[in-house]
Amino acid sequence: MGAKKELERAQNWMKAFGEHSPDSMKSFQKLMGAVEKDKVLSAKTKELMAIAISITQQCEWCIAFHVSNALEEGATEEEIMEAAWVSVLMGGGPALMHAGLVLEALDEMA
Numbered sequence: 001m002g003a004k005k006e007l008e009r010a011q012n013w014m015k016a017f018g019e020h021s022p023d024s025m026k027s028f029q030k031l032m033g034a035v036e037k038d039k040v041l042s043a044k045t046k047e048l049m050a051i052a053i054s055i056t057q058q059c060e061w062c063i064a065f066h067v068s069n070a071l072e073e074g075a076t077e078e079e080i081m082e083a084a085w086v087s088v089l090m091g092g093g094p095a096l097m098h099a100g101l102v103l104e105a106l107d108e109m110a
Contacts, residue, residue, distance in 0.1 A: 003064040003105035010061040036069075044073035051080060052087035055098045063098065067105035077106050 001009075018025040036043055047070035054062035070080055084099040091098075 003067065003101065003108045006061050006064040007068055010065050013061075042073075044070065044075050044079075047073050048075060048079060048083040051102065052083045052090075055084060055087035055095050055102065056091040058094065058098050060098070060101050063101045064105050067102055068109055071109055077110055080106060 014025070017028075036046055041049075047066050050066040051063065051070060054066050067080060070083075080102060084102045088095045088099050
């Protein structure tokens, strides 16, 4: 499945969670909003970190979500790939295979 399709699936799941468990989803979204905004670290830096973590956690939906967000925050393809390589350094071969999803997401979303 492509990155855009995975992003759409993740967004649909988040919407469904909101319908089934509105209090929990509102709390999660409040946490996301508080953590993702510019503070000491920029939102762009946080999205690059999230890409790296998504790779090591092997979450294809998270990869699509955070590549999209990083691009929206002004990250370049080079910055995104550098974040992916930090993840590969820490996560080895499995991270390298999941970093391939970053390449696919960039092809679709950039």
